Amino acid sequence: MRPIDRREPPVGHATPLENINQRKQDAPNIAPLGEVSAEKMERLFGQKTPEPPTPRLDPAPSRTKYKMQRLWLRPMVRGAVRTGVPLVTLLALGTYFLTNDTLRERFTQTLQEARSSIQSRPEFQIELMKINGASEALSKEVRTALNLQFPLNSFELNLEKVKDKVELIEAVKTASLFLRSGGLLEVDIDERMPVVLWRTGRELDMLDANGERTGILTSRLDRLDLPLIAGEAAEEHIDEALELYALAKPIAGRLRGLRRMGMRRWDMILDRGQTIQLPEANAAEALNRVLALNAAQQILARDVVTIDMRDATRPILRLTDVATEIIRVNATNE
Amino acid sequence: MQSLYETQKAMRQKRRAALQRGVVAILDVGTSKIVCMILQFDPSVQMNASAGMGAIANHGSFRVIGVAKTRSRGVKLGEISTMEETERAVRTAVQGAQKMANVRVDHVIACFSGARPRSYGLAGEVEVETGSVTDMDIGRVLASCDTPYFGEGREAIHAMPVNFALDQNPSLSDPRGQIGHLLSVDMHLLTIDTRVLQNLMACVKRCDMELAGVVSSAYASAISSLVEDEQELGAACIDIGGGSTSVSVFLRKHMIFADSVRIGGDHVTSDLSLGLQVPRNTAERIKCIHGGVVATSMDDRDMIDVDGQTGDWDHDRRQFTRSEIIGIIRPRVEEILEEVHHKLQAARFDTLPSQRIVLTGGASQIPGMEGLASRILGQQVRLGRPLRVHGLPQAATGPDYAAPVGLALYAAHPQDECWDFDSPAQRIGAKPMKRAMQWVKENW
Numbered sequence: 001m002r003p004i005d006r007r008e009p010p011v012g013h014a015t016p017l018e019n020i021n022q023r024k025q026d027a028p029n030i031a032p033l034g035e036v037s038a039e040k041m042e043r044l045f046g047q048k049t050p051e052p053p054t055p056r057l058d059p060a061p062s063r064t065k066y067k068m069q070r071l072w073l074r075p076m077v078r079g080a081v082r083t084g085v086p087l088v089t090l091l092a093l094g095t096y097f098l099t100n101d102t103l104r105e106r107f108t109q110t111l112q113e114a115r116s117s118i119q120s121r122p123e124f125q126i127e128l129m130k131i132n133g134a135s136e137a138l139s140k141e142v143r144t145a146l147n148l149q150f151p152l153n154s155f156e157l158n159l160e161k162v163k164d165k166v167e168l169i170e171a172v173k174t175a176s177l178f179l180r181s182g183g184l185l186e187v188d189i190d191e192r193m194p195v196v197l198w199r200t201g202r203e204l205d206m207l208d209a210n211g212e213r214t215g216i217l218t219s220r221l222d223r224l225d226l227p228l229i230a231g232e233a234a235e236e237h238i239d240e241a242l243e244l245y246a247l248a249k250p251i252a253g254r255l256r257g258l259r260r261m262g263m264r265r266w267d268m269i270l271d272r273g274q275t276i277q278l279p280e281a282n283a284a285e286a287l288n289r290v291l292a293l294n295a296a297q298q299i300l301a302r303d304v305v306t307i308d309m310r311d312a313t314r315p316i317l318r319l320t321d322v323a324t325e326i327i328r329v330n331a332t333n334e
Numbered sequence: 335m336q337s338l339y340e341t342q343k344a345m346r347q348k349r350r351a352a353l354q355r356g357v358v359a360i361l362d363v364g365t366s367k368i369v370c371m372i373l374q375f376d377p378s379v380q381m382n383a384s385a386g387m388g389a390i391a392n393h394g395s396f397r398v399i400g401v402a403k404t405r406s407r408g409v410k411l412g413e414i415s416t417m418e419e420t421e422r423a424v425r426t427a428v429q430g431a432q433k434m435a436n437v438r439v440d441h442v443i444a445c446f447s448g449a450r451p452r453s454y455g456l457a458g459e460v461e462v463e464t465g466s467v468t469d470m471d472i473g474r475v476l477a478s479c480d481t482p483y484f485g486e487g488r489e490a491i492h493a494m495p496v497n498f499a500l501d502q503n504p505s506l507s508d509p510r511g512q513i514g515h516l517l518s519v520d521m522h523l524l525t526i527d528t529r530v531l532q533n534l535m536a537c538v539k540r541c542d543m544e545l546a547g548v549v550s551s552a553y554a555s556a557i558s559s560l561v562e563d564e565q566e567l568g569a570a571c572i573d574i575g576g577g578s579t580s581v582s583v584f585l586r587k588h589m590i591f592a593d594s595v596r597i598g599g600d601h602v603t604s605d606l607s608l609g610l611q612v613p614r615n616t617a618e619r620i621k622c623i624h625g626g627v628v629a630t631s632m633d634d635r636d637m638i639d640v641d642g643q644t645g646d647w648d649h650d651r652r653q654f655t656r657s658e659i660i661g662i663i664r665p666r667v668e669e670i671l672e673e674v675h676h677k678l679q680a681a682r683f684d685t686l687p688s689q690r691i692v693l694t695g696g697a698s699q700i701p702g703m704e705g706l707a708s709r710i711l712g713q714q715v716r717l718g719r720p721l722r723v724h725g726l727p728q729a730a731t732g733p734d735y736a737a738p739v740g741l742a743l744y745a746a747h748p749q750d751e752c753w754d755f756d757s758p759a760q761r762i763g764a765k766p767m768k769r770a771m772q773w774v775k776e777n778w
Contacts, residue, residue: 059404060422061429069429070542073438 119155126152127183134189138171142187145169154179171214196238197223199230199257209242211235231260240283244268247287251300265310274300277308286312342753348546349748352441358546358745359431359439361424362554362738363446363534365409365577365600366696368420369730369738370427370442372400372435373745396746398725399437402430411596412448412551412578414533421540428541441546442538445554445741447578449530451491453591453681454482459518467500467509467517473755475519484525491531491550492524493752496588505586521752524550524592549744551737552580552592558740559694559718559733560584568686571718572674572707573736574697576600579670581677583686588749591681595673599697602666609662610654612642620659621700627667628702629660667700671710678711692718696734 061069071077097103118124127150131139146165148157159177166175171192178186192214194206204217206226217223227245234241241258244266248255256269266283268276278286286309293299299307303323308316319327352358353375362369376395404426408419432438458479462471476495484490498506500514509517531548538545556571568585577598583591602625607617624638633656642649683689691711693703698717708715720731720739730738 060426063425066425066429067542069432070438073432073436 119153122183124154125183126150126154126157126179126185129185129187131187131189134172134191138169138189138191141169141171142166142189148185151183152185157185170212194223194226196241197226197228198235199228204228205235207235207238209238211238227255228257229260230257231263233263234258234260237266241266243284244278244287247284247291250291251294254300270300273305275306277306277310279310279312282312289315342751345545345547346753348441348544349443349745352546355441357435357437357439357441359428359442359543360738360741360745361427361442361444361538362551362741363409363412363414363420363424363444363537364406364551364575364737365412365447365598366406366575367403367734368406368409368423368427369401369403369735370424370431371398371726371730371738371742372431372437372439373397373742374399374435374437375746396724396742398723398727398742400431400433400435401727401730402427402434403730404430406576410577411598412446412575412594413527413530414537417533417537417540421537424537424541428543440543442543443547443549443741443745444534444538444545445549445551445737446530446534447551447573447575447580447594447737448596449526450596451550451552451580451592451594452484452488452525453593454484454523454525455496455590456481456521456523457518458521459516462500462514462517466511466513469510469755471517472498472510472519475517476521476752476755479519479521481523487528488525489528489531490523490752491526491548492522492553492589492592492749494522494588494749495752496520496522496590497586507586522588522590524553524589526550547745547748549741550580550582550592551575551740552582552594553589554738554740554744555580555694555720555736556582556584556589556692556740557743558720559692559736562587564688564690564692567688567690569688569690569692570678570683571692571694572698572711573695574598574670574693575695575737576697579674579695579697581674581681583678583681583683585686591683593677593681595670595677597666597670597673599695601670602663602697605662605666606659610640610652610659611649612640616641616643621663624656624659625663626656626660626701627664627706629657629664633657633660663700664706667697667703667706668710670697671707675711688714690714690716692716694718694720694733694736696732698733 072081097107129143129146129148129150131142134142145168146162148162159179163175163177166172166177166187166189173190173192175190176188178188180186192208192212194214195209196207197217197220198205198207202218204220204223205213206215206217206223208214220228227241229235229238229241237260244258245255248268251270254270254272254274256271259267259269261267261277265280266278268278268287270276276287276290290299290307290309294301299317303320304317305320306316306318308318349358356375358373358375360371360373373396376397404423406420407423408414408416409423414420428439428442456479458475458477460471460475460478463474472495475498476493497504497520498509499518499520500506500509500512501516503514506512534548535545551573552571555573557565559571559573560569565584565587568583570581570583573580573582575598577596577600579595579598581591581593581595582589599621603614603618603621606612606621607614610617610620612620620638620640624636626633636656637653638656638659640652640654642652644650678684689712691707691714693707693715694717697703704715704717717733718736719733720736721743722731723739723742726735726739
């Protein structure tokens with residue numbers, strides 16, 4: 001409580017504002033007479049009554065608090081409370097959980113529900129499949145092979161299995177799968193391109209440059225653009241066959257195919273039953289010689305059945321029976 | 335005396351145990367403040383001590399790791415007057431120090447200033463049994479001192495062998511192992527009121543701690559405030575505390591006299607409170623801020639507002655000159671110093687080779703104290719501050735901490751006391767079978 005200030009009272013008329021300010025200044029100096037409510041004081045003097053001072057608390061700790069603090073300063077007690085109690089609590093909770101079947105079941109059930117509720121969100125649904133890098137026929141084949149029913153949950157889709165399934169298709173070299181946002185399953189396919197047809201019995205196998213099969217044809221007419229090879233183990237020497245085909249461009253119109261003979265050398269089959277037997281080594285050189293002969297003397301247009309180039313030093317021609325007969329008749333006539 | 339002898343011996347054991355644990359608390363129960371310090375002893379030095387280096391090796395090996403101070407309550411004139419209140423204050427101090435140190439302490443060495451200490455100089459003489467002086471001889475010579483009648487309810491708190499004499503050699507500090515015939519000892523015995531000590535013991539026990547030593551604060555403040563040559567050549571330490579002023583006289587590094595005057599700084603405060611008609615808190619504040627003992631003409635113009643906190647405007651707006659305040663303080667301080675002078679005269683202080691006087695304690699900080707003291711007590715007066723101790727916070731290095739710091743030094747390097755040596759009576763009592771056999775041999 002402050003003592004009353006005994007300054008000279010203001011002389012003359014005080015403005016209402018001055019009056020209020022004076023009252024506010026004097027407010028703490030005027031002690032309340034009897035019980036005056038706080039609101040009334042506030043209304044009267046325009047100022048809140050000061051709160052009664054709180055009695056100063058004894059700084060001394062109570063005996064229990066003092067003993068507890070001393071107990072806490074024991075290293076053993078502190079260690080026990082800090083590590084022992086949490087450890088024991090955890091162990092007790094764990095054992096209780098493991099021994100209580102209903103609790104465990106409820107727990108697993110809740111877990112399952114939470115899991116399925118997350119999985120069934122639209123963000124995890126696959127709506128579409130897009131196939132990149134494959135021809136139309138191949139992508140149709142991939143779609144039928146996978147046989148996926150959309151919409152599909154991405155948690156149920158095993159991308160590894162799908163990839164294996166796609167790569168089982170012969171025309172697919174490698175496949176990579178991506179789950180894109182917006183429910184899109186993207187399949188990038190590296191397709192095997194057939195470069196040659198290989199006749200095995202009734203069917204025609206399409207082979208790529210490495211000799212891998214990319215598909216089966218029933219008719220040669222389906223792929224007239226591809227060269228034809230035949231014979232056992234012919235698929236292992238496709239590059240050689242293609243080289244020979246490239247060389248034989250001048251007689252491409254007459255070329256029927258290449259046949260592997262005895263798994264070691266090539267025969268070039270032309271129409272009209274003609275055959276060029278090529279050696280095991282330097283087949284291209286031998287073919288060049290035949291082509292040169294053909295260019296000079298139109299050897300293939302004659303009645304020749306076989307041009308045997310297997311021995312480079314001694315090319316042999318076999319004529320048709322008619323030609324041999326004509327030669328024999330001419331000789332007798334002379 | 336036997337019971338206290340046993341108690342002191344037991345406290346010595348506890349002190350040893352505490353040093354082995356490496357942590358000991360010291361407690362200064364003063365009239366105006368209670369200080370608790372926690373000391374940590376260096377274990378490597380402890381190893382030296384166990385290897386036979388003795389108490390000297392402990393010196394300076396401790397570190398203060400916790401200090402707490404609280405306002406003293408329930409203590410009057412350096413004696414516990416209200417057990418409950420004092421216990422609470424001790425608890426506050428101990429808890430604060432433990433909190434700062436983060437260590438629990440179980441052993442406490444305490445000091446207090448009251449209890450009307452009285453000094454006795456004793457002398458004893460004994461023939462050396464074997465050729466050279468042994469521990470047993472020292473025990474015998476200490477036991478041979480004839481103790482005077484202390485009075486009802488008084489017991490010895492310190493019994494220190496001050497000086498040994500062996501034949502013609504009058505001043506030996508440690509005669510053990512020396513060859514001689516007649517061993518004599520001068521012992522300084524300090525007695526106090528038993529009741530006060532028992533109160534302190536009960537108070538410490540109620541705080542869950544064990545007392546590992548009791549020291550008179552006259553002794554404690556002297557070993558921290560007197561420098562080595564003062565202790566050697568003769569000096570008096572005057573610790574002007576709150577409720578009492580303790581006086582101790584040192585010669586040849588031993589305390590030879592201790593006494594206390596039951597007036598202190600609190601009396602100055604109450605004088606001010608009475609004289610100015612203000613509450614004690616205000617009086618204490620005025621004493622600390624504006625106090626002094628020598629008035630100058632400047633002080634006549636120095637007006638000091640004195641708030642009586644009564645609500646009466648006239649009473650609360652008084653002003654005093656500083657001279658008036660000094661006029662209240664000075665007679666009381668003079669009274670204290672004159673009482674001290676009487677005590678020193680009774681101890682024949684003027685016969686000592688050097689008559690240095692060291693003022694310490696909280697009330698010694700009044701400005702002008704040194705001049706006033708030199709006018710009353712003698713020319714060689716200085717203001718003493720306690721020694722610097724490792725780890726002590728800056729706030730606890732003032733002269734008002736002389737007693738706690740001295741207690742810390744004492745804990746690290748205690749003085750040999752009478753009860754450190756086995757008395758012969760006790761040794762015989764310990765072997766009753768042997769005694770019976772001896773009796774049979776002599777009589778049959």
